[in-house]
Structures are given as C-alpha cells and as structure tokens.
Amino acid sequence: MKIYLIGFMGSGKSFWGRSLGHKLGLQFFDLDELVKESAGKAIPEIFAQEGEEKFRLMEKDNLHLITESHESFVMACGGGTPCYFNNIDYMNQSGITVWINTPMEELYRRLINEKSHRPLISELEDDQLRNFISKKYSDRRIFYEQASTTIDEEPIEIQHLIDKIFHA
Numbered sequence: 001m002k003i004y005l006i007g008f009m010g011s012g013k014s015f016w017g018r019s020l021g022h023k024l025g026l027q028f029f030d031l032d033e034l035v036k037e038s039a040g041k042a043i044p045e046i047f048a049q050e051g052e053e054k055f056r057l058m059e060k061d062n063l064h065l066i067t068e069s070h071e072s073f074v075m076a077c078g079g080g081t082p083c084y085f086n087n088i089d090y091m092n093q094s095g096i097t098v099w100i101n102t103p104m105e106e107l108y109r110r111l112i113n114e115k116s117h118r119p120l121i122s123e124l125e126d127d128q129l130r131n132f133i134s135k136k137y138s139d140r141r142i143f144y145e146q147a148s149t150t151i152d153e154e155p156i157e158i159q160h161l162i163d164k165i166f167h168a
C-alpha cells in the first residue's frame, strides 16, 4: 500500500504522515528530506544555487525512486509535488493520494512562524504572505482536488484519517 499525503505548505503532511506510518506499521518517507539528502544540501540552498526547476526535477526523481523500489509506505510530499510534471497522475496510478485541505487562515497562522526553511515564502512580509497563500492555493487547488480522498476536518483525528484512506 502506497499512501501519498499532499497539500499546501503548513498543512501538516510530515506530522500526519509520520503518525500514519507509525499507526499502520508502514515505512515513512518525507520527500523534502529525500531531496535534501540526495542533493547534500538544504532546500533553500538548492533553490538559491540551482533554481526551482532543478529542485522540481530532483523532487520527481526521488518520488519515482521510492515508489519503484518499495511495495508499501507513507510519503509526505512537498506542497508543490502534485503540481509539476505528471506527478499527481503518477501517484494516483501507484497508490492512494490524500489531500490535507487546511483552511487558509490556519495555514497563514502556522506559516508566519515557519518561513525561514521555505524558499518560496522566506522573503515575504506578513501581509505579502497572506496574498501569496491565497493566490498559490487557488492555482494549486486544481491539482490537489485530484486526490483519491480529502481531509477537511480541523483538527484532524488519526482514526478519521485512517478510515478515509481505507474507504478511498
């Protein structure tokens, strides 16, 4: 069973992915961490030194590498993963995709304190961040909406997350 968690930055993909892996007894992968390890540098450095395009290629390569070499896992994707190449189709064909659809106001509240390691928002003032979230969220929604299942509840409960996945 391959489970991919998708959703905007700050939606808790890594947190819930780790819990889910633990509960289901599945290996957990964090795609950002895989990219970081394979590049030997942090994500802001990849963006600054090699550009976003290179990052997106590395993201896709690591997504394929894990998917093709493991039977079962939970993966927390990056916020942009489903929006580049044909990653959303690839993930839907390989397993179950779960969109954690956190309300925008909540994303803003979380991201305001977590800008530094996210190159797309690290330079933004607080009011610019609000506009960025709103615009990016509406651009990306079309990809997120293709997920096998969506978690809209806030706060999330792990059992509900599991039930949704098994009914997807």
Ligand code: S3P
Pocket (backbone or CB within 6 Å): 007, 008, 009, 010, 013, 032, 043, 077, 078, 079, 080, 081, 117, 118, 119, 120
């Ligand atoms: C990105 C989200 C980040 C990371 C990179 C780009 C995005 O992951 O992949 O900074 O395009 O939304 P998180 O969603 O884990 O912050």
